[in-house]
Amino acid sequence: xxxxxxxxxxxxxxxxxxxxxxxxxxxxxxxxxxxxxxxxxxxxxxxxxxxxxxxxxxxxxxxxxxxxxxxxxxxxxxxxxxxxxxxxxxxxxxxxxxxxxxxxxxxxxxxxxxxxxxxxxxxxxxxxxxxxxxxxxxxxxxxxxxxxxxxx
Numbered sequence: 001x002x003x004x005x006x007x008x009x010x011x012x013x014x015x016x017x018x019x020x021x022x023x024x025x026x027x028x029x030x031x032x033x034x035x036x037x038x039x040x041x042x043x044x045x046x047x048x049x050x051x052x053x054x055x056x057x058x059x060x061x062x063x064x065x066x067x068x069x070x071x072x073x074x075x076x077x078x079x080x081x082x083x084x085x086x087x088x089x090x091x092x093x094x095x096x097x098x099x100x101x102x103x104x105x106x107x108x109x110x111x112x113x114x115x116x117x118x119x120x121x122x123x124x125x126x127x128x129x130x131x132x133x134x135x136x137x138x139x140x141x142x143x144x145x146x147x148x149x150x151x152x
Contacts, residue, residue, distance in 0.1 A: 001063060001098070003105050006053040011042050013062045014053065017088040023123055024088075053086075056102050064089040064102050068109060079116030082106065087120070087129075103136060 006014060012032055019028035029035055045051045045067070056064040066087040073081050084106050089098045110118045121144050122129045134140065 001101060002057050003054055003102075004057065005046075006042075006055045006065065008039075008042065010053075010055055010062060011038060014055070014065045017062070017065055017090060018086060020088065020091060021126075023125060054102075054106070056098065056105075058093065058098075062090065063093045064098050066102060066106065068106050070110075070113065070115065073116075076116040080114065081117040081119060082110035082113070082115045084118065084120040099132060100136060103133075 012030070012034060015028055015034060015038055016030040018024045019030040029038075042053065045053055050070040050072075052068050054066055054068055055062045064087070067083075067085045069083040069085065071081045071083055073079060084103065087099065087102065089102070107118050120133065120138065122133060124130070130140075
């Protein structure tokens with residue numbers, strides 16, 4: 001498996017992965033003719049040195065994806081933190097340790113950059129994902145709250 005930053009042509013496949021679960025299917029619009037908002041978001045992420053959409057490839061095909069964001073912080077003695085979001089593994093690769101490899105890779109990127117903390121969030125409905133994150137060492141240390149500005 002190899003990792004790289006996503007390219008524009010990867011976007012339909014990435015959105016397809018984000019839509020491939022009960023929660024994502026209610027808020028994403030996969031397909032070959034994506035809404036313009038996806039392209040604008042991709043362009044903004046691509047231009048931001050503290051942000052990247054990462055794809056994991058196996059034999060030239062996307063096996064997984066996530067967004068890796070570096071956040072400057074005053075806390076932790078001014079230490080930067082890394083946020084991992086939108087973690088998805090393609091259905092045909094689930095249950096094979098791909099998610100573990102993806103998270104390990106992201107943690108190594110954060111460590112190499114000097115981050116003090118790696119954090120992620122998971123919807124409470126994603127009980128399997130939460131169990132997996134806790135199994136690999138993430139602790140439920142905070143309670144995250146969201147205020148929706150639009151209904152999905």
